[in-house]
Amino acid sequence: MIDIKKEKELAIAWLENQEGTMDDETLVYLSINGYEECAGFCASREYSEDHACRCRRQTFPTNKHYELYLDLRQIYQEWTKLAVIASATEGNDSESSETGETQ
Ligand SMILES: [Zn+2]
Numbered sequence: 723m724i725d726i727k728k729e730k731e732l733a734i735a736w737l738e739n740q741e742g743t744m745d746d747e748t749l750v751y752l753s754i755n756g757y758e759e760c761a762g763f764c765a766s767r768e769y770s771e772d773h774a775c776r777c778r779r780q781t782f783p784t785n786k787h788y789e790l791y792l793d794l795r796q797i798y799q800e801w802t803k804l805a806v807i808a809s810a811t812e813g814n815d816s817e818s819s820e821t822g823e824t825q
Pocket residue numbers: 759760761764766767775776777778
């Protein structure tokens with residue numbers, strides 16, 4: 723059984739917390755593979771401020787790390803899109819396939 727009041731307090735404390743470290747490897751891994759928030763229904767999420775549920779709090783030491791993850795994830799997804807476009811248009815450029823070509 724979840725303690726709603728406690729859960730709200732923990733979420734607020736986590737949102738306000740600035741202390742904590744996370745190793746770059748984990749952050750990069752999550753940015754590439756995606757962090758799956760809450761497998762299924764999450765009671766903690768229902769009651770936590772800003773949906774800063776237990777799952778998120780256990781993965782990220784602070785909200786800053788979580789926001790950094792969101793930024794990195796977005797950048798990674800942009801790169802992936804660009805890579806898809808680049809590989810899809812590769813064959814169309816028959817004149818010059820050398821490196822250092824201008825666009
Ligand atoms: Zn959750």
